[in-house]
Amino acid sequence: MKYFSTPVLRVRVFTVFLTIISLPMGWACAQSNPDYDFNRMLEASAVREDFSAFRAAIDQHHPDLYRYRSKQSLDGLLDSCQASIKGPMNLVEFNNLVRYAVSAIECGHTSAGMTGEMMEQYAVSTPVFPLKLWFAGARAFVLCSKTENAPAGSEILSIDGEPIEQIRQRLMRYLPSDGKIQTKKNATLNNDAFVLLYNFVYGAKASFQVSLIPPGASSREIGLQSTGFKQTLCPAYKTGINGKPLEITYHAGSIALLGIRTFTEPDMPAFLETTFQALAQKDVDHLIIDLRGNGGGQDMYGALLYSYLTTEPFRYFSALTSREKPVMTTSDHAGLEVQQPSKTRFTGKVVILTDGRTFSTAADFCAIARSNGRAVFVGEETGGGYQGNNSGGTLRQTLPHTGLQISVPTIRYTNAVRPGQQTGQGIIPDYPVAASVSDMLEGRDTQLETAIRICND
The missing domain is CATH 2.30.42.10 (PDZ domain)
Structure with missing residues (x-):
């Protein structure tokens, strides 16, 4: 494996359900996909072989299967999944089995299930609950x-x-x-x-x-x-997560709202430099950073963003490991170096908006900000962990008999954070605010309203 002299892209795994959200745009292409018989029974021997292939992939490549569960507990559950294959299974039944097994691993970057093509055909051909x-x-x-x-x-x-x-x-x-x-x-x-x-x-x-x-x-x-x-499918309700990938707006009371929907935009370094120069020129006192719906992206973009919020050098990742390289160094990944503050710095109050889709690189940035006491958090617990995650260098493999696809991360990331949160938790907001159905129907953003109120207090 080649290690990282350039920033590493880490985004949420595109599970079948994240893929299916884009169905309306690609509806017509479903007709050109191969036909899948979701009720056709697959021989038990074929299903066992595919589950064994899935298990071999995670055993050989996952950097830390037992990060959140003991080896005895997880191995026992996977053994019971394999033992449950007592006869023929159809595609949906096997899909359920591997999805249940993946959920038990407790790694948000690991996935297994139907491919996007399979899901498109299933969604087009199979009636569902109508609400x-x-x-x-x-x-x-x-x-x-x-x-x-x-x-x-x-x-x-x-x-x-x-x-x-x-x-x-x-x-x-x-x-x-x-x-x-x-x-x-x-x-x-x-x-x-x-x-x-x-x-x-x-x-x-x-x-x-x-x-x-x-x-x-x-x-x-x-x-x-x-x-x-x-x-x-519903109209796109506006809850503060339906904006441009990168956006800065200004509000009364010397408040700026910085929306970052992804850390994948190639022009992000230039955008951040221009934005923080503007904040200094406009004498902004309060900065709200909206990371709701941000599933991640380039490793170092998170560190870059934090460099604009600090006056001191800082650590971003404390350790990276993989099966092929148990101890990675600064020559493998720039995130292991001591990071320097940007020359253009924002020293005012920072409020960060998060939700369950604040994941991967976005959650790493939040962890560093929380650990260093640099921001107040509003919204929901992040979808990514405080201590780090398993991601980077994803291995993708198609199972031979069922055609299901698995994605396995290969690098264990440990964030350079102070102790203080229970292992397996995300960043817990200081002000928990979850959108209600009435908020959604009325187009009201109570999380952003709370952030603005905090800035004005």
Whole structure:
């Protein structure tokens, strides 16, 4: 493996559910994909071979399978998954099995499941639950609906007699995340994954019995017919995460809002230099950095951003390891060097907005800012861990019999942070604020409102 004389790109793994969000733009191309028979039974021997291939890939290449779970615990779970293959399985059943196994690894950069082509065909050809749901804690609400009996804002109590929180907890077992972080899983459900994952786990259904409470009404039971996936999609609700990749705006009270949706933009260094020069010229006292929905990107862009917020040299990564190189040095990765503050520095108050999709490089930056006490955090726990993650140099492999694809990170990153948070947690906000369904429907950004209020206090 070649190590890193240039910045390393680390973004969230494109799981099948992140891929499927882009379906409306590529709808027509689904017709040219190969045909997949999702109900065709695969011989037990073929399924066992594919699970063995999956397990061999993670055993050989994952840099730290036991970062969050003991070897005995994880190996026992993987053994039980393999032992559960007692007969033929169809593609959906095997997809569920490997997704359950990946979730148990507790690594948000590891994935396994259907390819994008498979998911496109499944979404086009298989009816799904007809309502777009928004999960807020243990409750679920209708975000948009084409059904008069279940208007937007209705609270869903149960589906086919099963309480919605029980359903949510079951589905979460099939979604990857770093450690014990739940916000990333919840964000995945809220971004169009629910209807597909519900189909996978509970089976495709023609109809549903739903218990709900419409706005301003009493609870009721209604029957719903399944519909096409495309019919469940909502308009893009504005909650502060639907802006340009890089954007700076100015607000009253000497407040600037810096929106960074990704750390992948090649012109980010020039953008940051221009932006922080402008902040100095405009005498901005308060800077809000919006990292909601930022799934990561170039390693060193996170360190670069922090260099504009400090007057002192700082460490960014304390250690990087891999199977091929157990001890990496500054010649392998610039993030192991002592980082220098930028000549253009912002010394005012900093507030950082985060949510469950603040992941990978974005979470690393947040960890350094939290460790050094440089910012106040508003929103939700980050989707990426405080201590670091397993990412970089991703290995992708297609399983020979089922065609499912696996993605395995190859480098263990340890952030240069002070102790203080439980292992397996993200960056916990100082001011926890989660968007409610009414916020979504009204287009109200209560997280940003809270950040502005903090700046004005």
